[in-house]
Amino acid sequence: METLGGLLTQALHVMLVLVAAPLVLGCTRWLKARMMGRRGASPWQPVRDFSKLLRKRPVLAENASAVSEVAPYVGVVATLVAVAMVPSFAQGMAFAPLGDLLLVAGLLALARVALALAGMDVGTAFGGLGAAREMSFASFAEPALLVSVLSFAILAGSTNLDLVAATFRDGQLGLRVSLALAGIAMLAVAVAENARIPVDNPATHLELTMVHEAMLLESSGRHLALWEFQAALKLELWLALLAAVFLPFGAAPAGAGPLAWALGLGAWLVKMAGFILALAVFESAIAKMRVFRVPEFLGAALLLALLAAALLFVSTGLA
Amino acid sequence: MLTALSLVIGGLLLLGLAAVPLARRPAGVRVVHGGCVVACLLLVVLAAWALLAGGGGVLALPFGPPWGRALLALDGLSAWFLLLLGVTGAIASLYAMAHPAAQPGAVPPFPLFLAGMAMAVVAADAFTLMFGFELMSLASWALVAADHQQAENRRAARLYLMMAALSAACLVPAFGLLAGHAGGFSFAALRAAPPTGWLAGGVLLLGLLGAGGKAGLAPLHVWLPLAHPAAPSHVSALMSGAMTKVALYVLARLLLDLCGPAQPLWWGVPLLVVGACTAVLGALRANLEDDTKVLLACSTIENVGLIAIGLGLALAFRGADLGPLAALAAGAALLHALNHGVFKTLLFLVAGSVLHSAGSRRIDRLGGLIHAMPVTAGCALVGIAAAASLPPLSGFASEWLLLQALLAGWRTGDIGFQVLAAAGTALAAMAAALAAAAMVRLFGLVFLGRPRTPRGAGAHEVGRLERWALIIPAGLTLLLGLLPGPLLGLAQPALVALLGPAAMAPARGFALLGGNGEVAAWYLPLALLLVLLVAGLLVALAVRARSPLETRRGPVWNCGFINPPDFLPFGDPLSQPTAGGIAQPLRRMLGTSLLGAREAVDMPRPGETRAAGYTASFADPAFGWLVLPAARLRDAVAAQCEKLRDFTIRRCLSLGFGTLLALLALLAWLEAH
Numbered sequence: 001m002e003t004l005g006g007l008l009t010q011a012l013h014v015m016l017v018l019v020a021a022p023l024v025l026g027c028t029r030w031l032k033a034r035m036m037g038r039r040g041a042s043p044w045q046p047v048r049d050f051s052k053l054l055r056k057r058p059v060l061a062e063n064a065s066a067v068s069e070v071a072p073y074v075g076v077v078a079t080l081v082a083v084a085m086v087p088s089f090a091q092g093m094a095f096a097p098l099g100d101l102l103l104v105a106g107l108l109a110l111a112r113v114a115l116a117l118a119g120m121d122v123g124t125a126f127g128g129l130g131a132a133r134e135m136s137f138a139s140f141a142e143p144a145l146l147v148s149v150l151s152f153a154i155l156a157g158s159t160n161l162d163l164v165a166a167t168f169r170d171g172q173l174g175l176r177v178s179l180a181l182a183g184i185a186m187l188a189v190a191v192a193e194n195a196r197i198p199v200d201n202p203a204t205h206l207e208l209t210m211v212h213e214a215m216l217l218e219s220s221g222r223h224l225a226l227w228e229f230q231a232a233l234k235l236e237l238w239l240a241l242l243a244a245v246f247l248p249f250g251a252a253p254a255g256a257g258p259l260a261w262a263l264g265l266g267a268w269l270v271k272m273a274g275f276i277l278a279l280a281v282f283e284s285a286i287a288k289m290r291v292f293r294v295p296e297f298l299g300a301a302l303l304l305a306l307l308a309a310a311l312l313f314v315s316t317g318l319a
Numbered sequence: 320m321l322t323a324l325s326l327v328i329g330g331l332l333l334l335g336l337a338a339v340p341l342a343r344r345p346a347g348v349r350v351v352h353g354g355c356v357v358a359c360l361l362l363v364v365l366a367a368w369a370l371l372a373g374g375g376g377v378l379a380l381p382f383g384p385p386w387g388r389a390l391l392a393l394d395g396l397s398a399w400f401l402l403l404l405g406v407t408g409a410i411a412s413l414y415a416m417a418h419p420a421a422q423p424g425a426v427p428p429f430p431l432f433l434a435g436m437a438m439a440v441v442a443a444d445a446f447t448l449m450f451g452f453e454l455m456s457l458a459s460w461a462l463v464a465a466d467h468q469q470a471e472n473r474r475a476a477r478l479y480l481m482m483a484a485l486s487a488a489c490l491v492p493a494f495g496l497l498a499g500h501a502g503g504f505s506f507a508a509l510r511a512a513p514p515t516g517w518l519a520g521g522v523l524l525l526g527l528l529g530a531g532g533k534a535g536l537a538p539l540h541v542w543l544p545l546a547h548p549a550a551p552s553h554v555s556a557l558m559s560g561a562m563t564k565v566a567l568y569v570l571a572r573l574l575l576d577l578c579g580p581a582q583p584l585w586w587g588v589p590l591l592v593v594g595a596c597t598a599v600l601g602a603l604r605a606n607l608e609d610d611t612k613v614l615l616a617c618s619t620i621e622n623v624g625l626i627a628i629g630l631g632l633a634l635a636f637r638g639a640d641l642g643p644l645a646a647l648a649a650g651a652a653l654l655h656a657l658n659h660g661v662f663k664t665l666l667f668l669v670a671g672s673v674l675h676s677a678g679s680r681r682i683d684r685l686g687g688l689i690h691a692m693p694v695t696a697g698c699a700l701v702g703i704a705a706a707a708s709l710p711p712l713s714g715f716a717s718e719w720l721l722l723q724a725l726l727a728g729w730r731t732g733d734i735g736f737q738v739l740a741a742a743g744t745a746l747a748a749m750a751a752a753l754a755a756a757a758m759v760r761l762f763g764l765v766f767l768g769r770p771r772t773p774r775g776a777g778a779h780e781v782g783r784l785e786r787w788a789l790i791i792p793a794g795l796t797l798l799l800g801l802l803p804g805p806l807l808g809l810a811q812p813a814l815v816a817l818l819g820p821a822a823m824a825p826a827r828g829f830a831l832l833g834g835n836g837e838v839a840a841w842y843l844p845l846a847l848l849l850v851l852l853v854a855g856l857l858v859a860l861a862v863r864a865r866s867p868l869e870t871r872r873g874p875v876w877n878c879g880f881i882n883p884p885d886f887l888p889f890g891d892p893l894s895q896p897t898a899g900g901i902a903q904p905l906r907r908m909l910g911t912s913l914l915g916a917r918e919a920v921d922m923p924r925p926g927e928t929r930a931a932g933y934t935a936s937f938a939d940p941a942f943g944w945l946v947l948p949a950a951r952l953r954d955a956v957a958a959q960c961e962k963l964r965d966f967t968i969r970r971c972l973s974l975g976f977g978t979l980l981a982l983l984a985l986l987a988w989l990e991a992h
């Protein structure tokens with residue numbers, strides 16, 4: 001029964017994230033447009049974009065290699081498998097034993113490397129620029145992420161996402177300063193990883209904001225659709241990850257029935273809506289920073305995460 | 320089994336002698352390297368046998384130093400590193416068979432190099448170990464100096480020889496301290512009398528300097544990016560893949576095994592700190608170098624640092640009585656040593672193939688090789704993905720274990736060590752991400768894009784034998800990534816040798832396990848691969864169902880830059896990123912503070928007709944702070960010694976007499992105590 005429930009929730013979860021990914025992106029864009037006084041495209045616009053791009057014939061540069069054709073699939077599959085491990089409405093899904101935070105980081109790195117290689121495949125100036133910047137930012141984001149994971153590992157005794165989420169939901173952890181600090185660090189990493197303001201501007205192709213979009217300039221048709229979908233999945237993954245770790249309330253425990261799933265789904269939608277709203281407000285209120293200020297931004301996140309871990313050392317030492 | 324092992328080593332030594340006449344003809348060179356392949360495969364078989372069935376026993380050779388006989392033994396730890404040596408040695412020798420035209424001077428030392436490493440790994444007394452270690456150093460020095468017509472190679476060989484001498488000058492006293500305390504040179508005798516107090520501290524310091532310097536731990540890593548690229552490619556592969564591991568083996572043998580299990584928690588701290596700094600420094604340098612083999616050598620420094628972190632954590636956890644975590648950390652170090660040995664061998668051989676085929680090691684003269692050399696590019700892709708520690712390849716499995724060990728560092732309960740482990744986590748993660756950036760830069764610039772020179776555009780795929788020498792390590796890298804669990808099961812005797820009989824490999828079946836005793840995290844590479852493949856198939860089917868149109872080729876878009884004119888067959892060179900350009904973000908973000916990187920733009924004033932210039936450079940701080948002062952000190956001492964020549968006979972005699980008196984006084988003092 002437990003196995004069956006796990007398989008069923010896993011299948012439902014994958015379908016949910018596939019449907020929700022373009023919506024998360026669309027809602028963020030729509031909310032941002034509303035806040036800036038524009039009417040904004042419908043939240044379904046990304047879905048329309050994807051289906052339009054899929055119908056178009058992909059054009060590859062004359063000297064493009066197989067990397068350009070295969071990399072989009074690698075990127076999407078790695079991100080999809082990673083997001084399939086992040087619990088949404090229910091815990092104890094079939095992939096739960098696989099769902100390790102380090103593995104999620106590794107799969108995101110796999111997608112990142114695929115994207116960077118695709119950006120460098122044709123040998124254009126912008127692709128190389130974007131790839132170099134993306135990989136450089138990751139060298140600051142990854143330590144901050146891993147040290148945040150250290151805080152969870154201390155509190156939950158594990159890096160398994162399902163166990164962390166279950167511990168944080170059931171355990172009497174209360175409000176902890178260290179978790180709040182780790183949360184801020186994770187938010188900063190999420191902003192950087194998703195190429196959002198203030199690290200990168202997802203809405204422009206200006207040279208100064210050339211990070212994520214710069215690598216996609218040579219993609220078209222289904223390759224571009226796959227990359228755009230990968231970006232949407234990654235945004236959803238980070239928001240779901242933050243929700244699963246810091247706001248695990250309402251998610252159905254392992255082995256629960258459909259009623260609990262429905263409740264969990266509602267709770268997840270509310271949490272995601274909250275995060276989208278927060279992201280839109282944050283992006284509307286802040287300006288893009290210079291590329292070479294990003295290390296300071298992510299370095300601050302790393303320091304916060306280290307501070308969180310140090311606080312935990314002190315508190316566990318006292319206890 | 321030990322007899323067979325000693326025969327194999329003896330055979331390698333004889334092969335080295337026989338290579339002197341054989342090296343004159345290509346067929347003879349092939350015979351020598353073929354013999355090395357056979358010997359290395361025999362080493363693999365013996366090592367696997369010892370790991371599976373238990374090595375047991377000590378073999379006393381019928382010769383040795385004046386006071387005894389040379390001892391050989393094949394316990395778990397020796398067998399694990401012998402396995403690594405056999406695998407990398409066989410691949411490198413196979414590759415060498417494909418290039419019989421290489422410098423004839425590089426042929427005879429090669430079997431001796433292999434024999435020295437094997438002897439150092441299976442030695443069971445300090446003398447034999449040092450003999451093998453020095454044979455390895457000298458043979459590899461001869462290999463580095465093989466192409467001595469070039470001044471830079473001579474310089475690299477000289478620095479390398481100095482560093483090898485420094486290693487010996489530290490390791491011999493380290494073993495001397497142990498042996499003087501224990502009253503014997505055999506490992507059994509040393510083990511029976513573990514050092515304590517300042518003696519233990521001295522052994523730790525000397526071992527770190529000696530073996531760590533040979534392995535490439537900061538700040539003694541400076542020789543590595545110079546010496547490894549100077550040697551022929553298959554030798555560079557072996558130096559990076561196996562020789563640094565032999566040095567780490569000596570470090571592990573000395574600190575974890577011979578110094579006994581009763582060392583305190585802080586013993587792991589120097590290794591942890593040095594390893595973390597080394598890892599970041601090496602990975603950062605790999606991002607700034609613009610020579611393929613130098614880049615790979617810097618990546619070796621990074622990986623050596625990661626392995627040192629694992630060994631340091633194992634020492635610390637053992638000191639804190641956390642047996643399962645010590646096994647986790649030591650398992651991570653052992654697995655990473657093997658994984659790195661295989662994928663770095665692969666990458667160095669790829670660099671060698673690129674050098675032969677496209678005529679250059681400089682990244683700025685290569686490009687677009689994936690079209691001319693598809694098989695090499697595919698193998699290189701496997702190698703860089705493993706070096707970038709991407710799942711499900713081999714580098715990720717061992718780095719997962721290492722990070723799990725680092726994330727458990729807080730369990731020691733000592734707040735100082737907890738903070739260190741947290742900082743170590745950050746640095747290890749940064750090193751991994753920097754390594755990924757370096758590997759993307761390497762592959763993207765060498766294999767992707769357009770050719771940058773006519774010579775690079777004329778590249779061709781490598782021959783059949785060479786191709787197999789690349790495909791085999793690439794396949795092994797895939798396999799090691801998928802089967803880390805059974806491999807760690809195989810490494811169980813090595814863990815027992817390091818940590819005592821209670822050590823349990825952090826693996827069950829095909830899974831890797833993290834956590835202290837009770838299982839707290841899993842890594843299931845086979846299940847992950849299955850999920851990835853199924854998801855990939857479904858995504859591809861779904862996308863192709865919605866998007867049936869075939870791709871079309873067209874001119875590159877490049878944001879509307881115009882197509883290059885016909886007289887620029889490689890396109891406008893300025894519109895393609897260069898090695899320096901890709902390095903720019905990291906050079907500015909980290910390089911200026913850590914490596915003293917500088918950029919200078921030489922912009923002609925309006926009206927001037929000369930070209931604008933841009934130069935970027937960096938200086939490894941270890942060079943300026945360590946090597947140059949050491950060289951100045953050497954010159955000063957030499958100048959002082961030169962003055963001795965001018966002494967009168969009276970002063971010369973009084974010097975000798977004074978020395979005699981001082982020695983007698985020392986003897987009297989020692990007798991009194």
